[in-house]
Amino acid sequence: MKALALFSGGLDSLLAMKLIINQGIEVIALHFVTPLSNFDKNKEEILRKKVTELGGQLKIIYLGSDYVQMLKNPRFGYGKNLNPCIDCKILMLKHAARLMEELGASFVITGEVLAQRPKSQHKETLILIEKNAGLAGLLLRPLSAKLLEETFPEKEKWVNRQVLFNFNGRSRNPQFKLADSLGIKNFAWPAGGCLLTISSFCGRVEDLLKHDECTSANLELLKIGRHFRLSKSFKLIVGRNEKENNEILKSAADRDVIFEPLELPGPTGLGKGFANESAKAISSQIIAGYTSKNNGAIKVTIRVFPQASSETVSVAPIDENKLKQFRI
Ligand code: SF4
CATH class of the missing domain: 3.40.50.620 (HUPs)
Incomplete structure (x- = not known):
C-alpha cells in the first residue's frame, strides 16, 4: 500500500x-x-x-x-x-x-x-x-x-x-x-511563511497583476532587489548587493535594459518593458542614487540585453522624495 x-x-x-x-x-x-x-x-x-x-x-x-x-x-x-x-x-x-x-x-x-x-x-x-x-x-x-x-x-x-x-x-x-x-525533533523549517500572506510583499505582486506582467519569470524576480514602477509599461529592479546584482544579470531576457554605474561600485539595475527616454533617465538617476561616493554627477552605462555595446549618461542621484514615488 x-x-x-x-x-x-x-x-x-x-x-x-x-x-x-x-x-x-x-x-x-x-x-x-x-x-x-x-x-x-x-x-x-x-x-x-x-x-x-x-x-x-x-x-x-x-x-x-x-x-x-x-x-x-x-x-x-x-x-x-x-x-x-x-x-x-x-x-x-x-x-x-x-x-x-x-x-x-x-x-x-x-x-x-x-x-x-x-x-x-x-x-x-x-x-x-x-x-x-x-x-x-x-x-x-x-x-x-x-x-x-x-x-x-x-x-x-x-x-x-x-x-x-x-x-x-x-x-x-x-x-x-x-x-x-x-520522536520527531528538529522540525523547524527555514523556508518561512508563504510570501503571499505577507502584506508588505503583496504590493509587488499586485503591481504585476495590475500591469498584466504576471509571469513565472517576473514572479521569481520579486524575491530579490528593490522594485520601482516608472511607467505603465516599464519597471526597474535594482540589486541590493553583489549576489543580487549577479542574479539580476543572469535573469536578463532579450530587450531588457541593464543599468550599471561606470568606474564606481554600485548596483545593477534591470529594466523590464518599454524604456522611453524618460524611463532611461530616471532609472540612471536611481542607479546613481545607490552608487557609492554619489556626490555630484555619476556616469551610468545603459545597454539593451544581449547587446555588448552601451551608451553612457552622466546623471545626478535621484532625490529621496522622488525615489519614494516610484518604489513598489
Ligand atoms: S497560497 Fe496559501 S495554500 Fe498556497 S502556499 Fe501560500 S499559504 Fe499555502
Missing part, C-alpha cells in the same frame, strides 16, 4: 506522514515549488534528510504556468492578503491526484488541521477542496481524521482510524506533544 503526502516541510505534514508510515504504508512526500518559493539545493537536501529519517521518499514538483494562471484568477478568491489558499491547495492536490496512478499510490494525505486557518481549513472548505481536486473520499487528513467523514482508506481498513487524531483549531500544543511522542 502506498500513499502520496502533500509535504510543505513543516511539522504538521511531518506528523501526518509519520502516522501513516507507522501503519506500514509507503509514503511519497510531494514538495511543491512555485516561482515564489524560497527554494534551493540546500533546502532540498534538508527536506530529503527529514523525509528519509521518517522512512519516506521525497519528490519535488515544480509549478509554473498553471500556478501563475491560478494566482491571476483564483476561482475561490484571495485570503487576507493575496494568498489564494483554496485554489492553491486544489492545484497541488490535482497534481497529486494525477501522480497517484503514475506512482502506484492509492490515496493522498495532508497535514491539514481542522479550523487551524481562518478560511481554507473550515470543514466545508476541506470538503470543497477535495471534491474540486478530484479526490473525494481519497484525501485523508490524519491529524483531524476523527472529526471528518471516514475516508475510503479508513473504510477499507488500509488505515486504522482509531489511532488517528482529532486536532482542531489554532493551538499548536497537541502537535508538539505528538511530535515528542513520535
Whole structure:
C-alpha cells in the first residue's frame, strides 16, 4: 500500500506522514515549488534528510504556468492578503491526484488541521477542496481524521482510524506533544511563511497583476532587489548587493535594459518593458542614487540585453522624495 503526502516541510505534514508510515504504508512526500518559493539545493537536501529519517521518499514538483494562471484568477478568491489558499491547495492536490496512478499510490494525505486557518481549513472548505481536486473520499487528513467523514482508506481498513487524531483549531500544543511522542525533533523549517500572506510583499505582486506582467519569470524576480514602477509599461529592479546584482544579470531576457554605474561600485539595475527616454533617465538617476561616493554627477552605462555595446549618461542621484514615488 502506498500513499502520496502533500509535504510543505513543516511539522504538521511531518506528523501526518509519520502516522501513516507507522501503519506500514509507503509514503511519497510531494514538495511543491512555485516561482515564489524560497527554494534551493540546500533546502532540498534538508527536506530529503527529514523525509528519509521518517522512512519516506521525497519528490519535488515544480509549478509554473498553471500556478501563475491560478494566482491571476483564483476561482475561490484571495485570503487576507493575496494568498489564494483554496485554489492553491486544489492545484497541488490535482497534481497529486494525477501522480497517484503514475506512482502506484492509492490515496493522498495532508497535514491539514481542522479550523487551524481562518478560511481554507473550515470543514466545508476541506470538503470543497477535495471534491474540486478530484479526490473525494481519497484525501485523508490524519491529524483531524476523527472529526471528518471516514475516508475510503479508513473504510477499507488500509488505515486504522482509531489511532488517528482529532486536532482542531489554532493551538499548536497537541502537535508538539505528538511530535515528542513520535520522536520527531528538529522540525523547524527555514523556508518561512508563504510570501503571499505577507502584506508588505503583496504590493509587488499586485503591481504585476495590475500591469498584466504576471509571469513565472517576473514572479521569481520579486524575491530579490528593490522594485520601482516608472511607467505603465516599464519597471526597474535594482540589486541590493553583489549576489543580487549577479542574479539580476543572469535573469536578463532579450530587450531588457541593464543599468550599471561606470568606474564606481554600485548596483545593477534591470529594466523590464518599454524604456522611453524618460524611463532611461530616471532609472540612471536611481542607479546613481545607490552608487557609492554619489556626490555630484555619476556616469551610468545603459545597454539593451544581449547587446555588448552601451551608451553612457552622466546623471545626478535621484532625490529621496522622488525615489519614494516610484518604489513598489
Ligand atoms: S499559504 Fe501560500 S502556499 Fe499555502 S495554500 Fe496559501 S497560497 Fe498556497
